[in-house]
Amino acid sequence: MRVGVLTGGGDCPGLNAVIRAVTKSLLRHGQCKGVQVLGIEDGFEGLMGGQPRTRVLRWDQVSGILHMGGTILGTSNSANPLRDAATLAQVQRNVRTLGLDVVVVIGGDGTMSLAHGLRQIGLACVGVPKTIDNDIALCERSFGFDTAVATVTDALRRVESTGNSHHRVMIVETMGRHAGWLALEAGLAGAADVILLPEIDYDLQAVAARCQQREKRQRYSIICIGEGAKPRGGSLTVREHVAHSPDPVRLGGVGHVLREQLQPHLQSEVRTTVLGHVQRGGDPTPFDRVLATRFGHHAAQLVIEGRLGRMVTLQDGRIGSVPIADVANTQRTVSLQHELIITARNIGVCLGD
Template identity: 45%
Template sequence: MTNKIGIVTGGGDCPGLNAVIRAIVKTATLNGWECFGIHGGFDGLLTPVQVMPLATKDMDGLLIRGGTILGTANSGKFSAKTGHGEPRQVDQNILNQAKINFEALGLAALVAIGGDGTLTIAQQMFEMGFAVVGVPKTIDNDLDATQTTFGFDTAVACAVDALDRLHSTAQSHNRVMVLEVMGRYAGWIAAYAGLAGGADVILIPEIKFNHDAIQRKIQAREAEGKHFTIVIMAEGVTLEGQGFVTSNKTGTDREARLGGIGHLVAEEIENRSKKETRCVVLGHLQRGGQPTQWDRQLCTRFGVHAFQLIAREQFGFMVALKENGTMGPVTLKDAINKIRRVDPAGDLVMTARALGISFGD
């Protein structure tokens, strides 16, 4: 092998991407390897290639810096997920062009940092002969092959901070406040933040909700003399008998863009309860800013172990956090298309229910 590593960040941005890059570059450099960043996602491997050298001196300040210095993309010629997560094969000519450029750059391996879509692309590249390893990233925390993905803890911290702020304004005005957070197929952010932030109603994709149940919770609080209610909900929640609420701005080469469910729920709450109701969509605030201390150490461990996989020529694998807290490899094939979801009968939900929190069912 040559001693050159390529690094690419794909999908949506996420707190901690730079911390992973930093860990890979510092570890690789100490072991005599060179690192190169692929700019703008996988499309950076297409002609004309967009590659930048990454040296240790370039890593200063990256541990706490949000976003990614390499840029990223969740659409384009390398899109491998469309609709609501339907996989598709990246065009063979695109993969061939990328492979030619990959080899021309003299790269020995590629580290793909991303979620299910990015890792699906990585698996297809591995099947094409690329030497690829993966690092799991998604604020949704919905990759089944790892106990935790980086970015999730930071997103939860952002949501909890929002709930803390909404509590005071809701109580001051005797309002119902609805907070919509990210979470397409899994409600980890809503569930963790709702529990930590004292929400009264938590709506997650794993549990179909109905408006009658939400109204009963509001009325119960009113009867107790509590004239405000806090609702947190994932963007992917669905009413009983209905599907996702999406915007009309979705392109053909990316997953459907969710949006609007929070405002619909808030409007229905106001109509039924006659209480002033406001909706706040946290949106991309969850993706930005400095990573938490937990995400920083997790990213650092992921980056170091990604290099170790390369050094062992263990390609086609993703670094994962195991149940016992250690790091270990899982195949990319086993890591993709398997969504880790909140267990409706699990400890997290049961704890919330024991506190009287409603899940809208």
């Protein structure tokens, strides 16, 4: 059996831990059965060119990478193997040339949608959920999220000390296009006074009123805002458009928009910090290393058992799997009745409404 492994979409901590677990689990099973693991470079892009870009993954090549951030295989968040018939035909030729029986696809909702679409050329896939946004459907926690929460929480604590010193309103913008899990959990962990999410359009007057109240007491405020948040009646803050990408709209800058909106209403100076790709980088937390290892091992078991077309999940604390078709083209957003939303409200956090 020949098994491909690729990492698609944006990078995040824990990818190498999955690659390691998938490879070692398959090689141990295949010591007497001829299993070969091929790493596909730069995500789906490695299958789209006239010459496929791959490397054989052996035991020693995936040793010592558990703790490393990023991905040893490289990735791409703009490669779209489904963009036209010619590209799809080239992918099909490359898959046949490589003799791939199945590809373990590690990525977010966009990557899972592409993996589901490749069934039309007969490519069998097993999915592993990866995203710092934690927005993959039917999966309560994806690896990379815990590390990102820790990074944002640390940033909030740091801007709090300088905000307190200068009596400022400090805005920290996180990633999270359509789901506010990162801003919500990090905002709670970092003691943010205001948390603004894509799921709740914010009322500028409500946010200003909370900051005005704090001007009279603590004399500083901390606001954590997800990049997909928007004011009531307003629109998303788009940074750029990328042609031919599965995700052509790139968000960013809503923190600066909020600063401009808030400043006329406050005596305090308002400052914005956009964390950007800092949230994706660095070594994974111990939790993410273990979760990524569990995911990678289970993905290998799905391959061994011939249970293809499925994605590994974590539900009710247990590792399992669901059809990739049930995950493709959908997202897991924050319910307004979620326990964390209720908790935030009950401890006095302003959610912008």
